[in-house]
Amino acid sequence: MIDADRIGRSFRVRGRAVHAVRDLSFHVGAGEFVGCLGPNGAGKSTTIKMLTGILAPTSGRVTVAGLDPSRRRTAVAREIGVVFGQRTTLWWDLPLRDSFQLVRLLYKVDRVRFRERLDEMTDRLGLGDFLGTPVRQLSLGQRMRGDITAALLHDPSVLVLDEPTIGLDIVSKSEVRAFLRELNTERGTTVLLTTHDLGDIERLCRRVMLIDHGRLAFDGTVEELRATVPGEASIEDVVAHLYLRSPAPRTPPPRPGEDPPIATA
């Protein structure tokens, strides 16, 4: 579903090139549920932006559902749903219902399909009482459920979420998680999410990717992740250990076929 082939992204900051992502390669198959970890500034959000067509990679190639987002932005947009935890893609002054209506028009979802889908989603996410509330008056948990609904109204085959559980209380968090798990198992939607919350990883993701300094530092199952640091008790400790031991920005990237430096630890 998602193929990243040695993608890189650099920015010019005060005349100097800063590499946010370098030589990142991974493949996400249809129906997978993948979590993406990494410290602040590791390049997770930049990667998400390249997958969704917001940013074009400076090197390498990425495809989503066989399409290149930097060339075929609108075609990719139909295949993909995107949620940003830090900011809403809904319209601040409008009631949720109107926001969904605008999304329907943007994705050209026909009226009947839209009704069905919206009823189903509001039912599952318990949004029924807030449909008339302007987005700015929603709590963070309500808003996030609204954002997830908006991202799924056109029934995309891939859902990409950038920190969807950030700032949510325990109840909202577990509702969002339950919903995402059902979406993945029942509809077979491919899900890729970034997070700082290891609960998301443990409860949802069969597979974890750890991005650090713009590179893939680990890619495997949660059990494999745990096994990288023998004797460490909790997954927090394992990840903290990995963050601290991750390669410095200037070391050369691992060659294909060679073990990434951390996994050998």
Add this chain to the structure above:
Amino acid sequence: MPTIHRRFLAESHYLSLYAQLVGYGFRKHATYWGAAAAGAFTNTVFGVLRAYVLIALWRARPGLGGYDVTDAVTFCFLTQAYIGPMQVFGGGLEITQRIRTGDIALDLVRPAPLIFWSLSEDLGRAGYLFLARSLPPTVVGALLFGITFPSDAAVWPAFAVSFALGVVISFGWRYIVALAICWLRDDRGIAVMSLVLTTFFSGLMLPLTIFPGRLGTLARALPWSAMVQVPADVFLGKAGIPGALGFQALWAAVLLALGALLTRAARRKVVVDGG
């Protein structure tokens, strides 16, 4: 001690605070120099367009409204120069956003009165925009068309005072408009009305001196004329200085008093009734 004395001592205690706020307003706007440069460019372009129209009018009617062609061109570029510091198109106050987010409740319980707090910041903003947005159009106007400067040295300090009073009056009006949002659900309508009143009745579109009959008399008595027309007339030597400054001071006092009353009402509404 009589209340008035206690109030006065309390206020003078805040003077250094206000001075700091003026500096803060100045520095804050100085960081947006790109926006100020863009504003200066736009003000200059409009100044040139307006100048041509006024020149065409004064060619047809020399001496109209007591101005000659050079006076009219000077008037045009001076008024363009006021747009930035006097924020003729409205806004420029942080409290609008603070009211919308509800943070205004925090401001209203501070010991220093909100109106003086905002005024100090606004004076700093006006000071910076005077340098960044008033001087460029004036210089371009002088180079392209030639403008007249006061021959009497006494006019300069009078103009400085008149300009400063204009800023205070503009603040008083914008403060009232901003606080009105406490009672309205959506502020866009009142912003449009304020823009219309200010641009037309301040003299920004045409000098108020050529407005005919009663419309002219009315326009010259309203507070907006004290923002643009009066300081321009002081500069051009078309107005008696004591009368002009007195007129401005009166409107400044009235608007600030109204603003203080509204602040009290707003405090009651936001703090006591909880919004």
Add this chain to the structure above:
Amino acid sequence: MRVYLLLIWTWTRAAARYPASFTLMTIGGCVAAGLDVAVIWIIFHNTTTLGGFDLPEVMFLYGSAGLSFSVADLLFGNADRISQHIKAGTFDGMLIRPVGTFVQVAADRFTPHRAGRALQAAVVLAVALARLDVPATRAWMIPVMVVSGIVISTSIWALGGAAQFLLTDAPEVANAFTYGGATLTQYPLSVYGADLVRGVTYVLPLAFVNWQPGLFVLDRDDPLGLPYWLRFLSPAAAAALALVAVYAWRSGVRRYRSTGS
């Protein structure tokens, strides 16, 4: 275009939920536009001709330019909010939608209150035409010039928006061209300096919004003596500027996506 119309309809219904503000804005828009007429009225209260044109002729030029500009402003004027979208991060949200960014920016937070201005310009144009008595052999140009004018004004909005991809912190520069263009075309171009008129004829084709075709409708000599055939070039000028605008907007979006700023 269909998506665009459906979007603005949804926004219109949303705006109608705040009737007090909506009414004030509509009235404000009408009054603001009315003030431009008041300015012309005050000018003609003091003189009988401006730049060699009498009141009905000036009203005709004002009304036709005002109609073109205000229709473009109503439909696409929101394009000048692009720098706000970039700064607030909402532009990223538009890039994940399967619809062109220009349509999305133009439709975002659409309110119909600017229609008041278009209506007012149409009334002024009608009043002017009633007093001018233009024969059909020249009147056919009027719809042509209004439509060309809408295309030219829209292109200028798009160019102004595209410039904001570069000047994100200084969006006001675009106003000099968008609202500046609207102000310029309100009066006969003969009041302006010759160099300025050549500039808006050959560089930024504002003269084709109402001035050149207007001279044909009014059957007047060009006060600057520019070639007669320029009067028929409005559609060509509009098409050329539209192409430039499309290219500029696309370059702006491409630049945004390749610099991430």
